[in-house]
Amino acid sequence: MQGMMLVxxxxxxxxxxxxxxxxxxxxxxxAAAPWNLASIVTEPRFSLVGSILLATAIQxxxxxxxxxxxxxxxLPQADGWYANDCGMTDLGCDAAGHNLRYFEMTAEQASxxxx
Amino acid sequence: xKLNLTKEWLTKRAERDDKAEISAGVFSIDILKSKQRTxxxxxxxAAADEDPRPAFGKLINLWRRKxxxxxxxxxxxxxxxxxxxxxxxxxxxxxPEPRTVYQLARTLGxxxxxxxxxxxxxxxxxxxxxxxxxRFAARSESVEKLNKDEQRALEEFxxxxxxK
Numbered sequence: 563m564q565g566m567m568l569v570x571x572x573x574x575x576x577x578x579x580x581x582x583x584x585x586x587x588x589x590x591x592x593a594a595a596p597w598n599l600a601s602i603v604t605e606p607r608f609s610l611v612g613s614i615l616l617a618t619a620i621q622x623x624x625x626x627x628x629x630x631x632x633x634x635x636x637l638p639q640a641d642g643w644y645a646n647d648c649g650m651t652d653l654g655c656d657a658a659g660h661n662l663r664y665f666e667m668t669a670e671q672a673s674x675x676x677x
Numbered sequence: 678x679k680l681n682l683t684k685e686w687l688t689k690r691a692e693r694d695d696k697a698e699i700s701a702g703v704f705s706i707d708i709l710k711s712k713q714r715t716x717x718x719x720x721x722x723a724a725a726d727e728d729p730r731p732a733f734g735k736l737i738n739l740w741r742r743k744x745x746x747x748x749x750x751x752x753x754x755x756x757x758x759x760x761x762x763x764x765x766x767x768x769x770x771x772x773p774e775p776r777t778v779y780q781l782a783r784t785l786g787x788x789x790x791x792x793x794x795x796x797x798x799x800x801x802x803x804x805x806x807x808x809x810x811x812r813f814a815a816r817s818e819s820v821e822k823l824n825k826d827e828q829r830a831l832e833e834f835x836x837x838x839x840x841k
Contacts, residue, residue, distance in 0.1 A: 568702070568704060589701050589702060590702050590703065590704040591704035591705055592699070592702055593699075593700045593701075593702075593705065600696040601698050609695070610687060612694060612697065612699025612700075613693075613699075614680070618680060622678060635702060635703045636700075636701050637705060637775075637779075638776050638779035639698045639789070640697070640698060640699050640700050640701060642697075643694075643697045643698075643699055647693040655776075659703045660703055660706040660774055660775070660776065661758070661777065676686070
């Protein structure tokens with residue numbers, strides 16, 4: 563196992579105005595294994611774990627007919643990656659989610675991510 | 678479910694993922710909090726002077742005053758909630774949110790891991806942190822201006838946190 567992700571396909575809906583109330587895949591947990599993190603080991607065994615897990619969440623969203631819409635609460639060290647490298651929309655700190663920043667991906671952003 | 682990821686996509690993403698620490702989920706914080714509760718239960722009989730949290734609030738307080746910042750200015754600079762900053766500085770047994778600790782660590786230019794330990798969010802394997810934290814907290818008092826001892830205590834503690 564090189565990483566882990568926990569998602570749910572029910573019970574969460576979109577917050578972005580353009581897709582508000584629509585279903586999405588919500589990522590409860592996403593992490594690469596410690597031996598794949600450059601912050602922990604000097605030579606990570608595998609890269610791309612985060613991207614592949616995120617692509618999997620998008621693919622699951624497409625399969626569920628949610629058009630690739632996903633949502634998640636980012637840990638602070640990954641805020642920049644979700645905003646800049648994944649093109650997700652930053653909806654700011656969420657008091658209901660331990661004050662972590664909530665990010666959401668639209669169908670268009672998902673399509674762009676998978677290109 | 679089948680993933681159709683091309684070699685070009687993987688190459689492109691590998692460049693963007695380089696050294697990025699990718700993680701997400703309220704669930705991660707719940708695990709952290711759960712570990713923290715376990716730690717609290719496990720250490721219920723331990724000496725109270727091993728709790729590093731008083732030093733966390735003191736460190737933030739002294740650093741802020743050394744920089745001549747008001748609480749609202751530091752809260753804005755670190756992009757954290759003012760009410761939480763007040764709680765950190767005034768309540769020695771307060772455990773701040775991990776995000777707040779991360780933001781403060783970044784603002785102070787200190788290690789996130791050490792600050793998480795100091796704030797009581799994770800358990801420090803290295804016992805010297807607890808000892809140094811207690812020594813630091815004991816040496817500093819809350820006065821308007823940093824005296825020489827406080828100044829020296831702050832500098833030594835920041836140096837210790839930076840070295841580890």
